[in-house]
Amino acid sequence: MADSLFLKQYNLVLIRYAEIWLKSQKVKIRMLKYLMSNIKNILRRKGIPFNKYQISKDSSRVFFFFNNKYIPNAINILKNAFGVHSISPAIRTSDNLKNITERTIEVAKEVLDKNDTFALRVKRSGNHSYTSIEVAQIVGKAIIDNFPNHNLKVNLTQPKKQIYIEVRGDFCYIFSQVIQSKWGGLPIEPQKKMLVMDIGRLNDLIAGFLLLRRGSEIYPVLIDIKKDKADNEIWLSNWKEVGEYVPYSRFQLIKIDIHNILKKISSDLIDKQYFCGICRLIRFEILSKILMNPKYHFHKKIRASIDGSSLNGSSLCPDSIDLDTLGINSLISNFPIFTPVIGFGKGKINNLRLKISKNIRNIDYCPFKPENQEFDIVNLKKVYDNLKIDKLLEDSMEKGLEVKIF
Numbered sequence: 394m395a396d397s398l399f400l401k402q403y404n405l406v407l408i409r410y411a412e413i414w415l416k417s418q419k420v421k422i423r424m425l426k427y428l429m430s431n432i433k434n435i436l437r438r439k440g441i442p443f444n445k446y447q448i449s450k451d452s453s454r455v456f457f458f459f460n461n462k463y464i465p466n467a468i469n470i471l472k473n474a475f476g477v478h479s480i481s482p483a484i485r486t487s488d489n490l491k492n493i494t495e496r497t498i499e500v501a502k503e504v505l506d507k508n509d510t511f512a513l514r515v516k517r518s519g520n521h522s523y524t525s526i527e528v529a530q531i532v533g534k535a536i537i538d539n540f541p542n543h544n545l546k547v548n549l550t551q552p553k554k555q556i557y558i559e560v561r562g563d564f565c566y567i568f569s570q571v572i573q574s575k576w577g578g579l580p581i582e583p584q585k586k587m588l589v590m591d592i593g594r595l596n597d598l599i600a601g602f603l604l605l606r607r608g609s610e611i612y613p614v615l616i617d618i619k620k621d622k623a624d625n626e627i628w629l630s631n632w633k634e635v636g637e638y639v640p641y642s643r644f645q646l647i648k649i650d651i652h653n654i655l656k657k658i659s660s661d662l663i664d665k666q667y668f669c670g671i672c673r674l675i676r677f678e679i680l681s682k683i684l685m686n687p688k689y690h691f692h693k694k695i696r697a698s699i700d701g702s703s704l705n706g707s708s709l710c711p712d713s714i715d716l717d718t719l720g721i722n723s724l725i726s727n728f729p730i731f732t733p734v735i736g737f738g739k740g741k742i743n744n745l746r747l748k749i750s751k752n753i754r755n756i757d758y759c760p761f762k763p764e765n766q767e768f769d770i771v772n773l774k775k776v777y778d779n780l781k782i783d784k785l786l787e788d789s790m791e792k793g794l795e796v797k798i799f
Contacts, residue, residue, distance in 0.1 A: 431640035476580035483568035510548035579608035593758030596701030620652035634750035
């Protein structure tokens, strides 16, 4: 029997979506356009040619057509695409019952073995002279009749093999596998732009990834508080793994070094119990300055930023300091900060890391590791204002780098 996943007859991949279907018609059509555009862009970036793409008349399916030899690689890409619920390599024929029967027999020949039990799963959308049940009865009988020596039996409850027939409008799609996508989610839309504040914590990277999965276009800002070449290489490598899921043709990171600023503060600061709070306020201010800097082409279109704060003790800063400084972000920026991993435990974070890529590694991101940290909004703001580090921040911003991933 041939590999039923990649039959030589297959020339398209049928794509299903779930959450998009729940949206209003206007929003659904908009998201489907972005879904098809995202898939088209990532296939081209990966060098996988396709012949054409279409959407079904009832807007329930998207089809990408390939030469058969490209389907295995296309499936590996499509099952990672945000907004995709499941996919099936398939063949297409007309809605003529005779054609449906003949093409299904071709698939059955490759899929069914002797003594197999099987079921036909038939769906139909549109006006036709037959019902779904009639298709299943007629085609099922034809399969058994065409393979008299196989001792095939129909079993609708627990079949060993299944063949799917979807009649949609003027066409019919026949396949034998339904491959679940890895992430689901929503297609990425360019009007949902967000900054990702990343200091090297896995929490930050994963927080950015989760908003990417929810349809946001992300712009990571790597704020280097360690200045270690080896760790920087791991850091960039981790984002390259996330870049595998990005559909746009260009993906780059902004890298700002504040190690020397923090080193000076750590040395000169009398109220060392506020060091973590000061560090976070510096990072918020950097994000705010980026949004006002015309050097960065996206600065006028950002809607929010993303932070990897959580309550699982995984950060080197106390959880309470993270929460308190998030609360005073409004002193510096008018943009909301999303914290998608705030309720995740360490096990959940690690499972997401492995699911994204097994090549993502941890970084010992903070060399200062201050102890006995406190938070008092009045005193913290007074200490922060007295630091007079505006010039140092401006220098760091001017030396900021745009690191191209692809």
